[in-house]
Amino acid sequence: MKAQPVFFQSDRLTIINEDMLKTHLIKRCSIDLVITSPPYNVDIQYSSHNDGLSYDEYLKFSKSWLSRCYRWLAITGRFCLNIPLDKNRGGQQSIGADLTTIAKKSGFKYHTTIVWNEGNISRRTAWGSWMNPSAPYVITPVELIVVFYKGQWKKTTGTKVSDITREEFISWTNGLWSFTGESKKKVNHPAPFPLELPKRCMKLFSFVGDTILDPFMGSGSTLVAAYRNSRYGIGIEFDKGYCKTAKNRLLYELRNKNLSD
Numbered sequence: 560m561k562a563q564p565v566f567f568q569s570d571r572l573t574i575i576n577e578d579m580l581k582t583h584l585i586k587r588c589s590i591d592l593v594i595t596s597p598p599y600n601v602d603i604q605y606s607s608h609n610d611g612l613s614y615d616e617y618l619k620f621s622k623s624w625l626s627r628c629y630r631w632l633a634i635t636g637r638f639c640l641n642i643p644l645d646k647n648r649g650g651q652q653s654i655g656a657d658l659t660t661i662a663k664k665s666g667f668k669y670h671t672t673i674v675w676n677e678g679n680i681s682r683r684t685a686w687g688s689w690m691n692p693s694a695p696y697v698i699t700p701v702e703l704i705v706v707f708y709k710g711q712w713k714k715t716t717g718t719k720v721s722d723i724t725r726e727e728f729i730s731w732t733n734g735l736w737s738f739t740g741e742s743k744k745k746v747n748h749p750a751p752f753p754l755e756l757p758k759r760c761m762k763l764f765s766f767v768g769d770t771i772l773d774p775f776m777g778s779g780s781t782l783v784a785a786y787r788n789s790r791y792g793i794g795i796e797f798d799k800g801y802c803k804t805a806k807n808r809l810l811y812e813l814r815n816k817n818l819s820d
């Protein structure tokens with residue numbers, strides 16, 4: 560018997576257990592905001608995904624998934640893409656710049672880039688040529704959130720209900736964000752982002768009641784943030800184990816409705 564792709568559905572939340580490159584469950588022009596962190600191709604040991612493609616293959620994969628997201632986005636839709644600035648493992652590559660270029664070629668319009676200062680310099684292991692200009696390595700401990708849109712930047716659809724506070728608006732419109740990363744152990748996934756990231760993106764770029772999609776859902780962080788902030792959340796993830804992890808996180812949220820982060 561074929562597995563059912565809708566893995567979990569409750570209240571405003573849906574988990575789709577399918578390859579995002581193949582699913583037919585997302586309607587064209589139906590999504591208000593995509594928030595996602597795709598695989599970075601840095602040899603992370605995911606249960607299903609191969610994170611060690613050649614850079615050319617990785618760019619082809621990026622092109623395919625970006626054009627699907629473009630089709631799914633509403634005309635007034637927006638897209639927050641969390642990616643590294645560059646890649647240092649297995650050869651230096653300008654991932655941030657390359658994916659921005661591919662997104663623009665897929666039809667997205669560029670709005671801005673937010674720099675997320677993770678403050679995690681302790682991961683540092685390779686210096687190249689130590690104290691010597693022959694071949695040093697510079698590591699920048701930040702990630703990017705590149706913000707795109709589909710039609711026009713001014714958002715004219717949705718409930719028009721904003722839930723961002725004065726302090727949040729002043730602080731988050733400064734595009735240098737500083738908060739720490741998420742513990743892999745805590746959420747049981749090898750590369751989660753912290754809830755703070757999707758929370759800021761959705762409060763800054765979407766209205767209450769909008770539909771948020773994460774096509775690389777992982778442990779479900781975007782859906783947890785969507786639920787806590789009164790948005791609809793759809794996550795796509797092809798690994799069943801991660802879908803189970805996400806479902807458990809969401810069940811916890813649903814049971815404890817009054818939690819705040």
Ligand SMILES: C[S@@+](CC[C@H](N)C(=O)[O-])C[C@H]1O[C@@H](n2cnc3c(N)ncnc32)[C@H](O)[C@@H]1O
Nearest residue numbers: 578579608750751752775776777778780796797
């Ligand atoms: C960087 S992680 C996302 C982590 C997520 N932001 C979180 O907070 O847990 C990328 C995820 O994409 C999934 N993935 C990779 N290729 C996929 C595909 N073609 N379709 C669906 N999911 C995919 C991987 O299994 C992995 O869980």
